[in-house]
Amino acid sequence: MKIYYDENMPFAREFFSGLGELVPFAGRELSPQIAADADVLLVRSITRVNEALLAENENIQFVGTATIGVDHIDQDYLSRRNIAFSAAPGCNAVSVAEYVLSALVVLAERYLLNLSALTVGIVGAGNTGTRLSEKLAALGIKYYLCDPLLAEQGDERDFSSLEHVLSCDVISLHVPLTTAGEYPSHHLLNRENLARLTDRQILINACRGEVVDNQALLTLKQQGHGLKLVWDVWENEPDILQPLIEHTEIATAHIAGYSLEGKARGTEMLYLALCKQLKIKPNLTLEQFLPPAAITYVEIKQHFDEIILNQLVKMVYDVRRDDGIFRQQLNSQGFDMLRKNYPVRREFSAVTVALPEQASSDVPHQLGFNFPR
Ligand SMILES: NC(=O)C1=CN([C@@H]2O[C@H](COP(=O)(O)OP(=O)(O)OC[C@H]3O[C@@H](n4cnc5c(N)ncnc54)[C@H](O)[C@@H]3O)[C@@H](O)[C@H]2O)C=CC1
């Protein structure tokens, strides 16, 4: 059995070598000719899987994407051909939530904002939106959720209108990219509603670039609008609207979900799905392969406050590192190479935090840091 896998899938060799012959490929270079003899195809978000790619392949049994987003997969085509499909829902949701938290900590420091006094509007209350809301709740930050689909499905949380969440101090977008249905997200933020945002607001996009009309946003910023932007995803990646970069507070190359745990969990989820498809009992887990973090233990000696929060979050993940790399190296390396060469980043859970014995709050552990044994 030939298993074709994207070369940017961590631990793919470790997980899949016992299941078949492995063939790595570069995500944007996979052609119908190359993919023609794959029995299993494991992709990331940059490979479009559709009839154009698979028409010449008569044997393919399984397609997997090690990502949350599935907008690059023609699922109707796969089901018409009876090809099994699996994604990795939630695999890097914590990573995205920690990216957003790091950005908020950095902006709070830059503009002397009192984090706990901010309101945050979360658009899309699925895996990433929920992980973010849990971290905000741990910090006592008031948040509002907008997700008409979940509301209609009977989700019992409180939901707000899009109009309401767009009036919050911080707006964080966590929807899939969709163009059909009752609530399509393509250009959910457009010229009209962007123009209604105010100079004091922060807009964070770490879902898909096409959810915001990038050209309309650029025009608004060029007119002197003060809206602060945290921008991880861009329309038309990798050929992005570069003039927008200078108008952002934080700009990165679609890496919000790139913690080592987040990417590797995607690989592990595909391994489990493929084992199920092949009716094989899985015998490998991610814990076997994940290395320890560079710093594994921190002892806090004082009352936990926003200063310690700032230090703790930035010690594990300081989004300014990725912003700096992006601004300095985008033109020399290119968008895709920045992503391919992404430096190791760990999640909060890789670090154990010990608190003073009489600590009155447990915020670090509620944020996802590990408990001491
Ligand atoms: N920047 C990055 O590295 C990453 C980006 N993503 C993107 O984030 C998206 C969301 O991820 P998850 O939360 O894990 O997905 P999810 O599927 O768990 O949740 C998405 C939620 O958005 C809601 N939704 C859909 N259309 C909506 C609309 N028009 N208005 C409000 N809510 C709407 C859905 O009902 C669902 O509850 C993914 O589809 C992916 O495109 C995901 C991981 C990493």
Ligand SMILES: O=C(O)C(=O)[C@H](O)COP(=O)(O)O
């Ligand atoms: O999981 C998703 O959805 C994402 O956006 C991933 O972070 C995309 O990563 P790549 O598949 O483009 O490496």
